Amino acid sequence: MIRSGICNTAKVEFLRGVHRETHIFKCALFPAGASIDKNTPGFRPEIAAQEVQGVGYTPGGKALLGLSFGLDGDTAFMSFLNIVWPTATITARGCMIYNDSLPGRPAICVINFGYDVVSNRGNFTLAVPAANAKTAIIKLF
Numbered sequence: 001m002i003r004s005g006i007c008n009t010a011k012v013e014f015l016r017g018v019h020r021e022t023h024i025f026k027c028a029l030f031p032a033g034a035s036i037d038k039n040t041p042g043f044r045p046e047i048a049a050q051e052v053q054g055v056g057y058t059p060g061g062k063a064l065l066g067l068s069f070g071l072d073g074d075t076a077f078m079s080f081l082n083i084v085w086p087t088a089t090i091t092a093r094g095c096m097i098y099n100d101s102l103p104g105r106p107a108i109c110v111i112n113f114g115y116d117v118v119s120n121r122g123n124f125t126l127a128v129p130a131a132n133a134k135t136a137i138i139k140l141f
Contacts, residue, residue, distance in 0.1 A: 001034075002030060002034055002035075002036055002093055002094035002110060002111075003110065003112060004037075004038075004094070004109075004112045005037060005038030005109065005110060006038060006108070006109045006140070007038050007039070007041070007107040007108060007109055007110065008038055009041045009042070009107065010106060010107060010108045010109065011140070013106060014140065018099075018102065018106070019102075019108070021067060022101075023099050023101035023102065024063055024099070024101045025063070025064045025097060025100065025101075026060060026061045026063050026097070026098055027064060027083050027095050028048070028051055028061030028095060028098065029051065029052045029057065029061060029085075029090065029092035029094075029095050029124075030051060030093060030095060030096065031050075031052050031091060031092060031093055033050075034051075036050070036094070036096055036107075040107050040110060041104065041106065042098060042105045042106045042107050043060070043096060043098040043105035043107060044105065047096070048060070052090050052091065052092050054091070055089040055090070055121070056088030056089060056090065056119075057085055057088055057090045057124075060100070061095070061096075062085065063100070064080040064081075064097070065080060065081045065083075066079075066080050067080045068080070068131060070131055072132045072133035072136075074133075075139050076139065076140045076141075077132070077136035077138060077139040078108075079128065079131030079137070079138070080128055081128065082125055082126060083128070084123050084125045084126075085119070085123070085125075086123050087122065088119045088122070088124040089119060089120050089121055090124055091116050091117070091118045091119075092116070093113055093115070093116050093117070094111050094112040095110070095113075095126065096108075096110050096111075097109050097137075097138070108138060109138050
């Protein structure tokens with residue numbers, strides 16, 4: 001089962017200054033049967049083996065573009081542009097954002113979409129909400 005949350009290891013890594021704006025962060029997609037949650041430490045082989053498969057999807061997911069960090073009131077957030085897998089035939093229930101620049105590819109967060117998102121020879125788009133304290137995907141408060 002996919003359970004949403006900021007990964008526990010990421011919380012400590014943020015405090016230690018492990019994650020940098022210059023790093024490459026990626027988003028990998030997962031089907032409903034995947035077993036990932038806030039206790040998943042990273043994008044390791046046993047996690048990668050659970051990824052979605054399909055036309056237009058490359059294992060490991062896509063790099064996040066337009067990465068930004070900000071502060072809104074007392075809430076820090078990380079944001080990025082929408083992610084698009086063009087001309088894809090895939091079904092995903094959730095995703096994991098992870099840091100592809102570090103050993104162990106540490107997980108940042110896991111997101112359950114709440115339902116299967118399906119694309120059939122079309123764009124599969126992960127729409128990223130506004131970067132603010134109320135709607136940002138990744139936020140610490």
